[in-house]
Amino acid sequence: MMNVVDSALKIARDDLNRLKSGADVEYLRYSKMGLKIDMTRGIPSPQQIGLSTALLDVSLASDYLSEDGTDSRNYGGQQGLLEARRLFSPIVGVPEEQIVVGGNSSLALMYECLAQAWRHGTPDSECAWSQEPGGISFICVTPGYDRHFAMCEDFGVRMISVPMLDDGPDMGLVKRLVANDSSIKGIWCVPKYSNPTGTTYSKEVVEALAAMPTAAKDFRIFWDNAYVVHPLAEVDDSLENIYMQAARHGHSNRPLIFASTSKMTLPGGGIALLASSKDNTAWWLKAAALRSVGPDKVNQLRQVRFLRSPEKIKELMEQHRQMLQPKFERVHEVFSRMLGDYGVAQWSRPRGGYFVSLEVLPGTAKRVVDLAAQAGVKFATPGSCFPYGVDERDSQLRIAPSYPEMAELTTALDVISICVAKAAFDRLSAIAAASGFIE
Numbered sequence: 001m002m003n004v005v006d007s008a009l010k011i012a013r014d015d016l017n018r019l020k021s022g023a024d025v026e027y028l029r030y031s032k033m034g035l036k037i038d039m040t041r042g043i044p045s046p047q048q049i050g051l052s053t054a055l056l057d058v059s060l061a062s063d064y065l066s067e068d069g070t071d072s073r074n075y076g077g078q079q080g081l082l083e084a085r086r087l088f089s090p091i092v093g094v095p096e097e098q099i100v101v102g103g104n105s106s107l108a109l110m111y112e113c114l115a116q117a118w119r120h121g122t123p124d125s126e127c128a129w130s131q132e133p134g135g136i137s138f139i140c141v142t143p144g145y146d147r148h149f150a151m152c153e154d155f156g157v158r159m160i161s162v163p164m165l166d167d168g169p170d171m172g173l174v175k176r177l178v179a180n181d182s183s184i185k186g187i188w189c190v191p192k193y194s195n196p197t198g199t200t201y202s203k204e205v206v207e208a209l210a211a212m213p214t215a216a217k218d219f220r221i222f223w224d225n226a227y228v229v230h231p232l233a234e235v236d237d238s239l240e241n242i243y244m245q246a247a248r249h250g251h252s253n254r255p256l257i258f259a260s261t262s263k264m265t266l267p268g269g270g271i272a273l274l275a276s277s278k279d280n281t282a283w284w285l286k287a288a289a290l291r292s293v294g295p296d297k298v299n300q301l302r303q304v305r306f307l308r309s310p311e312k313i314k315e316l317m318e319q320h321r322q323m324l325q326p327k328f329e330r331v332h333e334v335f336s337r338m339l340g341d342y343g344v345a346q347w348s349r350p351r352g353g354y355f356v357s358l359e360v361l362p363g364t365a366k367r368v369v370d371l372a373a374q375a376g377v378k379f380a381t382p383g384s385c386f387p388y389g390v391d392e393r394d395s396q397l398r399i400a401p402s403y404p405e406m407a408e409l410t411t412a413l414d415v416i417s418i419c420v421a422k423a424a425f426d427r428l429s430a431i432a433a434a435s436g437f438i439e
Helices: 004-008 013-031 046-050 053-057 082-092 106-120 146-155 171-180 203-211 242-248 278-291 297-307 310-339 365-374 406-435
Strands: 099-101 137-142 158-165 184-189 220-224 255-260 272-275 345-347 356-360 396-399
Touching: 013 406, 046 310, 053 297, 082 099, 082 255, 082 272, 082 297, 082 310, 099 278, 106 146, 106 220, 106 255, 106 272, 106 278, 137 146, 137 171, 146 158, 158 171, 171 184, 171 203, 203 242, 220 242, 242 255, 297 310, 310 345, 310 356, 310 406, 356 406, 365 396, 365 406
Parallel strands: 137 158, 137 184, 184 220, 220 255
Antiparallel strands: 099 272, 255 272, 345 356, 356 396
């Protein structure tokens, strides 16, 4: 996206005054409406969840055995049911014997992998990550996913920001960092329809991540493929297979791949998976045996019988797409109508995923969120897409349009646009006066 300040400073004085007067009037009107709209997280709407209501009716009362004879009602089966692993093998591009299927949260699997490496190290580690002299670091692609950064903070892992480019992380910077610093043990990646920019990593970026030399021989790519089958466009983006590329370059242990059905079926009752090398799968299962006597195989069996095949999953996700795509179009329509003439904001137009990245004038993001909250619209936490919650430019905000009904979403976007304009006026007035753009 282009530089917002450069664009905004080209507007004329009359346009700036028009921006202020219109925003003030509309803000006062909306503030009197008693709005209570919360779109702070990217969660499926009730209508989307309704697509999988039939899952609640899947009964195992007379057929609770998996295809290999496992009794889904009983203990055991730490790796997850065979048919569940087989279902997702072609989707994540890893053999079924190297997949672990667990409960409903892929975040829980990520946390456990980080915790396990912290306590014991990985199959390639000389010691536990917690015992590394001087501590360890992770590369965090920014703007990125706040929950990844929160995990690092929880373990005291230093975070190194690397900017997201149009085709993925700045790989020139990533390669220089990992080649020279053995404390860097990992990188967080949402490789397809990234949160929040919607970026899909290019083939060149994926291959570079798989092939690059790293000073830490136990370097790990935490590959959070949350939106692997979640397009908004009619043609799904293609993503290179990170596992196959890593194995080809002799780094099969490098990627830890995560996915879940959270935004496919029922978020509160889905299944999640970890896919990786044989060594990493054995490493995870050994420790998992201490934490649990087995996953919820009853739910796994129900999910598999409901989803049935990758082709049926694609059909289900097309129904999700048809519900989501108009909402993302509405984001672009409203922002274009209300902000497009002034150059005070830029926003992404993702081809998939759940978010739009909104860039406002530097120094105004917090003010935009405060104004919107006072008018009854909660939509973002400033700085949340950056390590330690610090956006040094105070300019990036995340829009999550999936949950509200269209009318409510349109109202929320109107309010957000008005707040962007109000905050921009104050900021632009100061910048313009200081730089001589506006007399």
